[in-house]
Amino acid sequence: MSASHIVISQVNKVFQTAEREVVALKDINLEIPQGQFVCLLGPSGCGKSTLLNAVAGFAPPSSGSISADGRLVTAPGPERGMVFQEYALFPWMTVADNIAFGLQIKGQPKAQIAATVDQLLTMLSLQDFRSRYPKDLSGGMRQRVAIARVLALDSPIMLMDEPFGALDALTRRNLQDELLRIWAELKKTIIFVTHSIEEAIYLADRIVVMTYRPGTVKRDMLVELPRLRDPAAAEFNALKRELGQLVMEEQQRHHHDELRMAAVD
Numbered sequence: 023m024s025a026s027h028i029v030i031s032q033v034n035k036v037f038q039t040a041e042r043e044v045v046a047l048k049d050i051n052l053e054i055p056q057g058q059f060v061c062l063l064g065p066s067g068c069g070k071s072t073l074l075n076a077v078a079g080f081a082p083p084s085s086g087s088i089s090a091d092g093r094l095v096t097a098p099g100p101e102r103g104m105v106f107q108e109y110a111l112f113p114w115m116t117v118a119d120n121i122a123f124g125l126q127i128k129g130q131p132k133a134q135i136a137a138t139v140d141q142l143l144t145m146l147s148l149q150d151f152r153s154r155y156p157k158d159l160s161g162g163m164r165q166r167v168a169i170a171r172v173l174a175l176d177s178p179i180m181l182m183d184e185p186f187g188a189l190d191a192l193t194r195r196n197l198q199d200e201l202l203r204i205w206a207e208l209k210k211t212i213i214f215v216t217h218s219i220e221e222a223i224y225l226a227d228r229i230v231v232m233t234y235r236p237g238t239v240k241r242d243m244l245v246e247l248p249r250l251r252d253p254a255a256a257e258f259n260a261l262k263r264e265l266g267q268l269v270m271e272e273q274q275r276h277h278h279d280e281l282r283m284a285a286v287d
């Protein structure tokens with residue numbers, strides 16, 4: 023068994039559509055140690071979600087393998103929790119019931135579920151919202167519930183697909199800080215998809231920049247700035263410029279590809 027928590031080995035993913043074959047991922051190799059906070063960064067269409075979905079076990083790679091916690095990934099599993107951008111809460115359930123849901127499915131005793139739900143409501147500052155329904159919550163609050171719901175399952179691995187992409191800047195920073203606090207406290211391994219360079223530098227131990235079609239690893243770097251990071255600091259901005267250049271190259275490839283395809287159609 024590997025010492026790494028997640029091992030992505032020679033992963034390729036090809037989508038076959040009516041018109042063309044899309045190579046979404048090509049020769050992806052990543053070893054992610056336990057407790058590392060990894061951001062997958064790149065413009066739209068570079069395969070970030072495809073890779074995350076493969077790790078989640080929602081859509082297997084066309085070739086290659088992924089293992090988590092020493093076991094081959096063939097389907098979703100309890101050691102991997104997923105948080106989506108669009109919250110994915112049950113609208114007919116209260117906040118507390120949404121958080122409790124996965125534990126009820128697992129058949130945990132009622133008292134134990136109630137204790138976990140209380141603890142998570144406190145951890146995510148949701149105590150005053152426990153009886154509300156998702157429609158009566160702001161986007162930021164809904165995303166707190168979505169995070170609490172995944173934390174309830176106590177998965178050592180959290181997979182997050184642009185979870186803060188729909189939030190305003192202030193709410194987003196608040197939730198980034200909450201996530202960093204929870205990550206430091208619970209020592210989760212996190213793979214976090216974003217196309218925000220600033221978000222990646224603010225959060226990650228390691229940033230994996232992906233190329234646009236085929237999705238490959240363009241740069242794999244450790245971020246060694248001390249936490250909590252200051253986006254106004256010179257080192258932060260130097261890194262932002264460096265990554266900005268890498269992402270822009272891929273954005274331009276995306277743009278050229280779109281123009282080329284428009285010309286063919």
Ligand SMILES: Nc1ncnc2c1ncn2[C@@H]1O[C@H](COP(=O)(O)OP(=O)(O)OP(=O)(O)O)[C@@H](O)[C@H]1O
Pocket residue numbers: 037038039044045046064065066067068069070071072073217235
């Ligand atoms: N089910 C599918 N069928 C065909 N092509 C697909 C499918 N899913 C994704 N793709 C293609 O694979 C490539 C990678 O898509 P993916 O959604 O993983 O990118 P992404 O980096 O997550 O982008 P975004 O930030 O827009 O979500 C894109 O070119 C996309 O059009």
